[in-house]
Amino acid sequence: MGLLVDGKWQDKWYDTKATGGEFKRSEASFRNWITADGRPGPSGEGGFAAESGRYHLYVSYACPWAHRTLIFRAIKRLEPHITVSVVHPDMLDKGWTFSTDFAGATGDALFGYDHLHEVYTRDTPDMTGRVTVPVLWDKAQGRIVSNESAEIIRMFNSAFDSITGDRQDFWPAARRAAIEPVNARIYDTVNNGVYKAGFATSQAAYDKAVVPLFESLDWLEDHLAENRFLMGEALTEADWRLFTTLIRFDPVYHLHFKCNRKRIVDYPNLWAYTRALYQWPGVRGTVHFDHIVRHYHYSHASINPHRIIPINPVLDYDAPHGRG
The missing domain is CATH 1.20.1050.10 (Glutathione S-transferase Yfyf (Class Pi); Chain A, domain 2)
Incomplete structure (x- = not known):
């Protein structure tokens, strides 16, 4: 995973030498909120009203943070209202890419870009920071709403309820x-x-x-x-x-x-x-084990330098669970 420095891409990993060998995750850069009427949310600016077809979600099927948003998009019946682009599972020297030579990788449906970092610099040409998924894009204003998954799922939880009619509340x-x-x-x-x-x-x-x-x-x-x-x-x-x-x-x-x-x-x-x-209901379709296994084992050369994909156990996630 690289980063942008003054709008220029750099293939640079986290500096664990400076932290005594510890991995320190970066903070999300964009923290606006979609609300039912466009009023400001807990952080960022207002002006992002819930509207069908207005927003686009950039995700990786491999990433657990992006996966949260796909689950909420599914269980809150937002799939007809929020479009999605899925990156390639390999995250190499150019970061997340929109290559389509892996089943399920869609390419960039909005701009036809080759790399996710181009979406970031479309919003902020001199951006400095990590390029991560998920990214929630506003088609109307042509800018990023948020790249903080914990906040995106809360937007999806309630902001669109009057559009979908789905009143399930996972954040009561x-x-x-x-x-x-x-x-x-x-x-x-x-x-x-x-x-x-x-x-x-x-x-x-x-x-x-x-x-x-x-x-x-x-x-x-x-x-x-x-x-x-x-x-x-x-x-x-x-x-x-x-x-x-x-x-x-x-x-x-x-x-x-x-x-x-x-x-x-x-x-x-x-x-x-x-x-x-x-x-x-709705969750199974958000889980893509082929992307998950490929991404981790192929993308992290410092852990798996020969990029060997393991055979992995065969697990039956459809077996009866007995939990009601």
């Missing part, structure tokens, strides 16, 4: 105070924890990440023995945020990122929970 006001600490722990130790372990360049940095990761997985296993979902009987955004890591864990993170104390299939409750979410 009455539960937010309880959801936030769960989100925080899962983000730090699980969602980002696998990356902190996998991209560590010192033993100390790896140990610092991998131990809390499995402490949290053990905690989740015990919690799900007594609860159908993370917040009890109610399915919330916390579940979907966790799911995109769980679905990648055994095919990728266990081997590729050295997160190998246990697999998800070794946790009876977590494994059944993962299958339950995979089988949720």
Whole structure:
């Protein structure tokens, strides 16, 4: 993964030498919000009203952060209203590309660009920062709304309800105070924890990440023995945020990122929970294991320099889960 510096692309990885071998994720650069009437959201500028056909989503099927947005687009019935472009799974010296020589990679439906960084510089010609997915683009204003997945899913959760008629609420006001600490722990130790372990360049940095990761997985296993979902009987955004890591864990993170104390299939409750979410209406179609396995093993030359794609276990995500 490279970055833009004053609008110029540079093939430069994170500087783990400066952080004692630890992987430090960059903050999202664009933090505007779509709202029902275009009023400003919690951050950024206003002027982004919910309208059918106005917005375009750039994603990678491999990326767990982008996957969140695809799930919300599906379960909130936004697929007819928000268009999508899917990048190629290989992220090499030019970053995410719009090559179409892999099944499911669509090319750039809006501008015909070759690289995702061109979308960023179309918005900000002198952009400095990482070029990541997802990216939510406003066709009307010709600019990026957001590249922060945690905020995009909250926009999708409610901003378009009057258009779709879908009133499911995965971020209910009455539960937010309880959801936030769960989100925080899962983000730090699980969602980002696998990356902190996998991209560590010192033993100390790896140990610092991998131990809390499995402490949290053990905690989740015990919690799900007594609860159908993370917040009890109610399915919330916390579940979907966790799911995109769980679905990648055994095919990728266990081997590729050295997160190998246990697999998800070794946790009876977590494994059944993962299958339950995979089988949720609309979700299965957002999971593309071919992109997931190819991206991680082919793109990270520092971890897998020969780019050998492993055979991987055969897992039955459609097996009965018994969780109601």
